[in-house]
Amino acid sequence: MAKLTVRDLTAEQLRGRRALVRVDFNVPLDEHGHITDDTRIRAAIPTLELLVERGARVVLLSHLGRPKGKPDAKYSLEPVARRLKELMPRRDVSFVESTDTDEAQKATMALTDGQVVLLENTRFLGGEESNDPRLARGLAQLGDLYVNDAFGAAHRAHASTEGVAHHLSPAVAGLLMDRELAYLHGALEQPGHPFVAILGGSKISGKIDVIDALLPKVDALLVGGAMACTFYKAMGLEIGKSLVEPDRVEMAKELLEQAGTRLILPHDATVAADLKSGASARAVPRDGIPADMAMLDIGPRTAESYARAILSARTVLWNGPMGVFETPPFDKGTRAIADAMASATGRGATTIVGGGDSAAAVEQFGLAPKMSHVSTGGGASLEFLEGKALPGVDALTER
Numbered sequence: 512m513a514k515l516t517v518r519d520l521t522a523e524q525l526r527g528r529r530a531l532v533r534v535d536f537n538v539p540l541d542e543h544g545h546i547t548d549d550t551r552i553r554a555a556i557p558t559l560e561l562l563v564e565r566g567a568r569v570v571l572l573s574h575l576g577r578p579k580g581k582p583d584a585k586y587s588l589e590p591v592a593r594r595l596k597e598l599m600p601r602r603d604v605s606f607v608e609s610t611d612t613d614e615a616q617k618a619t620m621a622l623t624d625g626q627v628v629l630l631e632n633t634r635f636l637g638g639e640e641s642n643d644p645r646l647a648r649g650l651a652q653l654g655d656l657y658v659n660d661a662f663g664a665a666h667r668a669h670a671s672t673e674g675v676a677h678h679l680s681p682a683v684a685g686l687l688m689d690r691e692l693a694y695l696h697g698a699l700e701q702p703g704h705p706f707v708a709i710l711g712g713s714k715i716s717g718k719i720d721v722i723d724a725l726l727p728k729v730d731a732l733l734v735g736g737a738m739a740c741t742f743y744k745a746m747g748l749e750i751g752k753s754l755v756e757p758d759r760v761e762m763a764k765e766l767l768e769q770a771g772t773r774l775i776l777p778h779d780a781t782v783a784a785d786l787k788s789g790a791s792a793r794a795v796p797r798d799g800i801p802a803d804m805a806m807l808d809i810g811p812r813t814a815e816s817y818a819r820a821i822l823s824a825r826t827v828l829w830n831g832p833m834g835v836f837e838t839p840p841f842d843k844g845t846r847a848i849a850d851a852m853a854s855a856t857g858r859g860a861t862t863i864v865g866g867g868d869s870a871a872a873v874e875q876f877g878l879a880p881k882m883s884h885v886s887t888g889g890g891a892s893l894e895f896l897e898g899k900a901l902p903g904v905d906a907l908t909e910r
């Protein structure tokens with residue numbers, strides 16, 4: 512866990528040296544290739560500024576989208592380089608259209624102290640996702656030391672996240688990576704109690720290991736989202752047309768038996784015939800879901816009692832929306848959780864949001880600044896919460 516970070520590197524160690532920095536610039540693009548959300552680019556800037564301030568020559572690697580191991584203009588990082596330039600107006604930022612080539616190598620050698628170059632998408636390279644040792648060695652030629660700030664990609668053992676780290680020394684965590692790990696590790700290992708976790712989202716299947724890992728650590732695990740319906744089904748309740756995973760009902764039964772009173776399911780549900788019928792949405796008790804309706808959000812009583820639990824907690828960890836928050840009025844439960852967490856932060860609690868859609872919800876409500884931490888890595892944060900090692904972190908130099 513205790514890995515070196517960029518903060519540990521002095522100007523003497525950094526000046527004149529090429530810092531090969533793996534960032535997560537995997538930003539969402541619209542159909543015209545325009546960046547619709549630059550949060551991930553902004554999130555890397557503190558690390559880049561620290562390196563530049565201390566005189567390093569910064570070489571950036573990132574993936575974008577899923578180009579399947581060959582160049583695909585749709586997924587070029589060129590627009591990202593343009594955005595990065597706008598975000599670092601006082602710095603010298605350039606872009607090179609290839610990655611592990613002589614051209615790229617020369618560009619890194621031509622850098623002067625404090626200059627920044629972004630290389631092309633690592634997933635244009637066949638060996639990236641297979642963690643090809645030759646590619647890892649090739650990438651290591653692009654820098655003199657390694658910084659991994661791509662928390663969102665740390666759960667994947669790829670050539671640019673894991674392989675390359677073995678060939679450069681030191682290999683350190685960036686500021687974003689360090690912050691992500693500190694919050695998640697802190698919640699799991701030294702949470703202030705009461706420790707309340709809230710889990711929701713569409714599927715129970717991807718989150719069973721998280722439930723297993725969190726149950727022994729939390730004081731209460733509050734369930735929402737469509738995930739609740741699979742538990743209802745396991746309890747023999749009518750769930751109507753709600754989203755359910757029939758092949759997970761047995762597992763849900765077992766979880767309910769083991770969990771005791773710490774696993775809490777919604778008492779009531781907001782139901783409607785379908786997503787377009789928001790106007791006729793109504794609240795019903797959980798044993799009163801009509802056969803021709805679907806649960807699309809937690810009900811108001813549940814939202815209130817979950818909010819109370821959150822307000823009395825010292826540590827709150829949230830993953831997965833409570834309902835179909837993208838389509839009002841089914842955003843109410845998710846909003847209630849986000850509002851309660853924002854207030855809890857104000858009262859001194861540590862509040863952490865993990866998961867791509869939950870983070871998007873919190874952003875959409877304008878409440879991200881009111882959380883202690885909003886994770887930039889959905890998959891990586893889930894794997895961390897499951898107790899799995901993150902290969903991109905494991906490969907870094909011990910303190």
Ligand code: ADP
Nearest residue numbers: 712713736737806807831834835866867868869
């Ligand atoms: P995260 O990305 O935060 O981990 P998930 O990907 O697991 O979250 O789930 C998010 C999705 O779950 C959202 O698109 C939301 O619309 C959906 N969802 C939540 N509750 C329900 C529900 N009751 N019925 C159908 N979909 C739901």
Ligand code: MG
Nearest residue numbers: 866867868889
């Ligand atoms: Mg998601």
